[in-house]
Amino acid sequence: MSAYEQIGDEIFMSREDITEKQTVIIREHYCYAKKLVIEGSNTTVLNAALPLTVKLLTWEDQPVLESLDIKVTVGDQEITLSLIDGEGVFDFVSAIAGEFTIMAQYPNTDGDKKVVTVS
Numbered sequence: 001m002s003a004y005e006q007i008g009d010e011i012f013m014s015r016e017d018i019t020e021k022q023t024v025i026i027r028e029h030y031c032y033a034k035k036l037v038i039e040g041s042n043t044t045v046l047n048a049a050l051p052l053t054v055k056l057l058t059w060e061d062q063p064v065l066e067s068l069d070i071k072v073t074v075g076d077q078e079i080t081l082s083l084i085d086g087e088g089v090f091d092f093v094s095a096i097a098g099e100f101t102i103m104a105q106y107p108n109t110d111g112d113k114k115v116v117t118v119s
Contacts, residue, residue: 035110
């Protein structure tokens with residue numbers, strides 16, 4: 001039988017292995033208790049502002065109303081985005097066509113990435 005268990009900032013999947021002589025509890029990292037999610041369109045045009053929202057959620061997709069500063073990167077460009085009550089918005093603008101991977105990160109939190117196509 002498997003179950004999920006939170007220890008600190010992590011969620012573990014626990015299961016028991018029972019033999020004739022012993023019972024062993026095995027815990028494996030499943031995910032962090034919180035995650036970042038990037039919401040918004042996957043496409044935009046040159047030099048147009050594309051608003052993207054980053055939300056802080058529990059691992060079970062419930063809002064987390066915390067305020068914190070996260071890191072958002074696109075290639076080698078990095079910004080600090082302030083989340084207020086678990087949400088922050090920024091505009092992505094590119095003068096170059098192509099595909100861009102946008103990543104949101106915070107320590108001990110599952111990050112997110114979104115690929116945006118600029119044409």
